Amino acid sequence: MKYKEDGKTETFELDFEENADEILTKNQFIGFHEAGPNVTKGLEEWTKEYNKISNQQTGGDVSSSLNMAMDKLPIMQDKKKKIDMHVKLATQLLTEIKSRQIDKL
Numbered sequence: 640m641k642y643k644e645d646g647k648t649e650t651f652e653l654d655f656e657e658n659a660d661e662i663l664t665k666n667q668f669i670g671f672h673e674a675g676p677n678v679t680k681g682l683e684e685w686t687k688e689y690n691k692i693s694n695q696q697t698g699g700d701v702s703s704s705l706n707m708a709m710d711k712l713p714i715m716q717d718k719k720k721k722i723d724m725h726v727k728l729a730t731q732l733l734t735e736i737k738s739r740q741i742d743k744l
Contacts, residue, residue, distance in 0.1 A: 660721055661681075661721075662677065662678060662681050662721060662722065662725050663725075665677060666678070671729075671732060671733075671736075674729070675729055675733070678722070678725045678726060678729055681722050681725070682722050682726065685715070685718050685719060685722055688715065689715060692707070692708050692711055692715070
């Protein structure tokens with residue numbers, strides 16, 4: 640997908656895997672006005688989980704906490720990648736909606 644930001648064209652790839660993308664599965668058949676807040680909610684949930692893992696590093700058995708964090712790291716990275724992809728797409732859609740004044744119809 641291509642879009643312009645500050646006069647520059649940026650190309651990015653969207654990698655939607657059927658049934659592997661929780662955000663897409665949950666929002667694919669609802670309106671943009673409902674899906675946008677759901678993407679934000681997904682980001683907030685990811686942040687809470689990330690903070691929970693980070694806070695576990697400060698107390699208790701450090702090696703156990705570190706092992707758990709290392710196990711969750713690939714999962715957290717994958718979730719963050721998908722959330723970022725949806726945020727980027729939603730931002731571009733919103734920009735197009737506003738530029739075409741579709742929101743005023």
